Amino acid sequence: MSKSSTSPKVVNKTWSPTVKSWILSSIAAAFVVSGWFFDPYDTLLSTNSYILCSESNNIYTVDEFKPRVECISIMGSTIVDTGSFGTRSITCSLQEAQLELTQTFKAEVTARHLSRNGLSLYLPSWASRIIAPKVFTVDPKSIVVPGLADAHAHILEYGFMMELSLATTSSVEDVIQRVKDYILAHPDVMNDKTRWIEGMGWDQTKWAGAQFPTAADLNKDPLLQGRPISLSRVDVHAKWVSPRVLELMGELPDKVDGGSIIRDADGKPTGIFVDHAMELIPTPEWTEDRMTGFFDTAMRDALAHGLTSIHDAMAFPEHIMFFKQKADEGKLPNRLYLMGHVKSGNYWGAQIPHLIDYGKQGRLNVRSVKLVTDGALGSWGAALIEPYSDKKDFKGLILTPPKELASLVHQFWKDNFQVNIHCIGDYANKVTLDIFEDIIGNYGGNATEWRPRIEHAQVMTLDDLHRLGKLGVLASVQPTHATSDMAYAETRLGPERIKGAYAYQTLLQVSHQNILPLGSDFPVEGINPLLGFYAAIARIYVDGTSPHGTTGWYPNEKLTRAQALKGMTLDAAYAAFAEKEIGSLTPGKKSDFVVFDHDIMTVPFADILKAKVSATVIDGKVVYGAL
Known part of the structure; x- marks a missing residue:
């Protein structure tokens, strides 16, 4: 990418005396303005004030009112404007030489940008047009999207x-x-x-x-x-x-x-x-030095793949203190939303602090907990209502007994924690929905304010799929789990039970908030969010095949590209109570965005995973790559 520029053009045109006078006075005054305003303006720009544009209109905002725009205006850590631009050239002839004066007008964005910077208070309108903000343009084949979030991952x-x-x-x-x-x-x-x-x-x-x-x-x-x-x-x-x-x-x-x-x-x-x-198993505890190494590796790879926000789905108290120290030092390169966890059946809420926009950068949040109901499908640990189809005498494992789980959930709700529960099997999902329904229906729980989440929501009865939506419970899913498991999932579950498994389009449609946050569960799956995007919309292996052929595994459960992008941005932000600050390129929100070198919203499936991150930007600052 490079800064935008407009080449001078010679236009044979006769100007009126009034226009000539205006041009000459403008040129003369520009010398004065350069001394008065250019240096302060450069100082202003050094605080991350600029405009980013795409001539191909490839800025996907995930804003329903302006879904695609040509430009976004950044001031410090905030998006202040979005819109389009146009250009025109002015040329005149003087007595002894031809003067070419080219002006570029950013119709919707530049004038408001200058006004917000305060420059319009001191400059006449013609000078504001000459002294335009610093503008970056992306390659026409590139795409700009809001900063990507992983709604379920494990950082360390x-x-x-x-x-x-x-x-x-x-x-x-x-x-x-x-x-x-x-x-x-x-x-x-x-x-x-x-x-x-x-x-x-x-x-x-x-x-x-x-x-x-x-x-x-x-x-x-x-x-x-x-x-x-x-x-x-x-x-x-x-x-x-x-x-x-x-x-x-x-x-x-x-x-x-x-x-x-x-x-x-x-x-x-x-x-x-x-x-x-x-x-x-008596494995040794992690030292702080080891955790630092793990953290540095995760942050480096996350930013290189366009992740600007990560929900850590099992942060033990010692992990929270580690992240808190990083936040105190201003060394969180990413926005972190932590789900506290303690391995105990007794209430442990006192061990988890409430932290909202914490730290020098305001990037650490702790307001939720993670509970675990059952195991995983691949190790026959997912808790099922009926036995496994390939293990007739086994229904899986319940890791937290229902009564114990209910007691914990009730107390965490009373203490103002969002509760996020790992559920893979249909029995685990049923038990969890029973508990949520009890709190919402009988104790005054407000799902919109509380935002309880089921992490994975992997295998559900058809009735529970609809009950989840009716209750307003959020399903936090990982599309790559479907493509990783599709070779054996139906063998484990059978032809009927599979109909309620990995049902992403159904989960989105039953959600009365129209919200389906997407994650990866890395390192269980790859850290690259495009793997999840690809799995969600194609439901095929990276080689283009699936158990059901090239059209995808149970293709009726595919998401559209727009739905998948929203799930990885605005929906994930909603699941972390941050939809007013991040998740879309909307004026007033944080200036978090990613530039890809391919338009993942239009290229063939086979080309999606070829896209590379050109730049990752958080709070208006480039943290990976370059503009």
Whole structure:
């Protein structure tokens, strides 16, 4: 992108004496103005006052009154105007030389921009037109959209996974090779067999046979033998540990409430621990230095992909204090909306502070909590009303008993916390809706003010899909979960139950607020928000295929591009009580926006993921790339 400019044009035109006099006086006065106003104006511009334009009208505002505009005007951290522009040239001949004077008029934007800056108080109208604001124009093929939000993610966990990512592994052997490469690349780990090795991202459903691995698998290679190794499944609802870890754990309980210890035919632990059983594994706590490294990695990658706002879906008290310190230091490069969480069945609201627009930059908010009802579909942990279609004697795991969950939700509501609950299976969703309905119907809960959220809303009965909308409960969904799970989801759920699963268009239509916030659940899925955009509108793999062909998996549940963009901007802002400050390019809101080098709103599906971020802007300042 480059600054806009207008080339002089020679126009053979005879001007009246009045016009000639006006032009000559303007030229003369410009020398005076340059001394009086240009320097202060440059100072004003240094505080982020400028206009961004797209000659192809490719600024998508997500503002229903002006959905597409040519220009937005930025003053400091705020959008002050949006509109269009036009140009004209003025040329005259003098006695001894031809003077070319080209003026560019930004019809809707520039005059109001100057007025807001106060320059119009001191300059005549002709001078205001000459001294126009600094203008940046994007390439005609580019697109400008509001800053993108991820309505469900895990910030520090993303940095953790990137240390040893097991994503894209296609077999146990692949995982072993990744672990070996990690050891060989880290001499401190190589030379100390007591150092824990932790990784994340394996998914047995993508391997031949789709069976859980075992601890013995992590003892086959001499380099791995005797080392404490703990590898989290991609959904973080199961861990796979080495024989050395089993030795350190000692005797294990026969049962774990809300969890499973997978055992072989002889009753011996295989090395797979699901949900609450993972808490038995004695992995070391994260140090502040490690958290800083995780944070830096996540922020770097988030900004590079156009994320300006992130809802962290499980912020433990120590994580909140870490983020709070960053906010105090003015070192939050992104807007963070944290959902507090404590692993306890007893009320823990006193451990979670209320923070609104907190910190030097005003970018940290804590006003919600995250509760967990069940596990994940990929590890058979999602709680179902009827048994799994491929595991006839099992209905999944309830991680928080219904009575305990109800007690917690009621108390958090009384203490003015937004309550966001992880629900995957149809039973988990039913239990949660029962609790929300009780508070809204019998205790005076106002869904519009409280904004309770179901995180995932992944498998629901058709009745509960409509009940959710009627109650005004928000469904916070992750479109890439549909494309990640579509190879096995119907095998798990059967042909009838699948009709209420990953039902994004239905969830949007039943919402009386017309709101469907979208996220990724990174690092469970990729951090690039275009992956979610693509999955939402296409419901196909990145190679263009799906179990139902190239038209997409259950294509009736696709979102339109406009719906998906709104879900990643304004709807996500609403879910965080921030729709008046961010989420659309509307005058009065924060100047958060992203420039992509391809128009994701019009290019073929196959080209969406080719789009790259040219610039990410927060509070009017470029935090990634360049204008």
